[in-house]
Amino acid sequence: MSFLKGSLTFQRFRVAGPKPRLFDEAHLERLAQNAVGRQEVASADGVETGWAAGAHIWDTDFTQLKNVYTDHLLFDFCVRSERLPGDRLKAYYETELKALSKDNPSGFASARQKREAKESARDRLTQEARDGRYRKWKLSPCLWDAVTNCAFLGSTSATDAARFMALWEQTFPANLTQTEALAGSLAPVTAASLACALHPKAEHEHLSPFVPGVTPEDHPAWCPTEGVPQFLGNEFLLWLWYFAECEGDTITSPDGSRITFVFQGGIKLECPRGTTGNDTMNSDQAIRLPETKAAVRAGKLPRKAALTVVRNSEQFSFIIQAETLALSSVKLPQADAEGEQRARELDRLQQVRDLAEIVDQMFAAFMARRMTSYWSQETKEIGAWLKGTSARWMAA
Structure with missing residues (x-):
């Protein structure tokens, strides 16, 4: 949680609704319920988001001592993505296509062979990805200030901001799975x-x-x-x-x-x-x-x-x-x-x-x-x- 040390980077968001009187176990439980790897929020591009407790990317042990500093709640926003390398996919495709079309009298691959080569290359790469070798992690520190009722995200990226707001919406406001609202929606603080x-x-x-x-x-x-x-x-x-x-x-x-x-x-x-x-x-x-x-x-x-x-x-x-x-x-x-x-x-x-x-x-x-x-x-x-x-x- 780099808000406690070193140089900082952040953008801010106003939290709708009343200010929290204090941060308690209810807030920590909501973070744990939406921790990274437990309740995945995946977008169309395969990106998953979740909260982390601050020690490292797999830390999901949210505690009063570690995460609550009087009128501040500290935690991390984690983005996990799977990006299959395009150059390796192309290499597998060309290798498979060459093997499938080597006996063609015309010397050219058919449409069916191209389709099979593409499917085989993607299956091979997906199989490799199961061990996490193509997985990327990004942690951004977060801070919720109860006095000003503002949330701070340790990133200036607009993409990170949109994902952060979406995960917040799932975590703290009331929804179909949780009837009690611990906070309202976020609105970016901009000029x-x-x-x-x-x-x-x-x-x-x-x-x-x-x-x-x-x-x-x-x-x-x-x-x-x-x-x-x-x-x-x-x-x-x-x-x-x-x-x-x-x-x-x-x-x-x-x-x-x-x-x-x-x-x-x-x-x-x-x-x-x-x-x-x-x-x-x-x-x-x-x-x-x-x-x-x-x-x-x-x-x-x-x-x-x-x-x-x-x-x-x-x-x-x-x-x-x-x-x-x-x-x-x-x-x-x-x-x-x-x-x-x-x-x-x-x-x-x-x-x-x-x-x-x-x-x-x-x-x-x-x-x-x-x-x-x-x-x-x-x-x-x-x-x-x-x-x-x-x-x-x-x-x-």
Whole structure:
């Protein structure tokens, strides 16, 4: 369960329904009932999913001591897949076909022989797969925070997210086999969902014209769905960049806390029209490079960036994905070497919660400005800053 050590990666989900008062044996039993290998959930591509208890891929011993940390429930999401190697299948097919057609007067294999060779090759490969030699396992740590009623998945993959939500739906909500609901369904925490939760009218917003004549009038190519303004995450990162260069490095968030931030690491930019591709700048001071500003001036928008933030003397570093607000390469504040291990682990889980709150508060500060009548003027100022003619930028 890597939420307790090392660098982190995660995306978040809101859990519908009331917050759990505490995590007890009922939650652990549900996890055990849907543990990997016990109640398989197989998709059409042969992928099976299940929960694991955290020690290793076959650990299904869920206990209070190992998996419950006061108001946190920790466990693993396991994906098991069988992928038959195509090159070996082709080799078996060609070998079988050659043996079947060697006596043909025409020198060519018949349709029947091709069909038999294909069936024989697949049967042979399936027989080999029974010992698990082609089986692949993937473990992603999970965290359910009772205070915020959010679930964390230690992966930024959209495919993993869909499978995680499907298994959660089978495990905790009420269904045909379990009448008591321990939780509701999951909803991903993204730039669009957070924006609409803060300001319901955000679903009707369109992409801001930072570069008139270049920026699309409605939404970027990677956000094709109407009413789902994921592009607000791209605007958020661009606004942070503008804010850092023209207004300062500290934001006062809606909850009154002061968050200091700096772009420290690479940044990925992409053309919103899908015509000129993307650029990834991997310098420690990527936003200072002339080519980075030139790419944005040409209409490209940030899709991923490395940030370091400080709140209440605690420093966090991470890479944020604009549309999903998923975080990777997360480095938490250095833990106190003294004290009991359990206490240090609880402090670390609190830091994960704090980091999620910091990201939400920074985004809320952006949305508070984005949804005002002043935003059209600020859009022009951002455009002037990109051209190097902003009075604020030249003063800074």
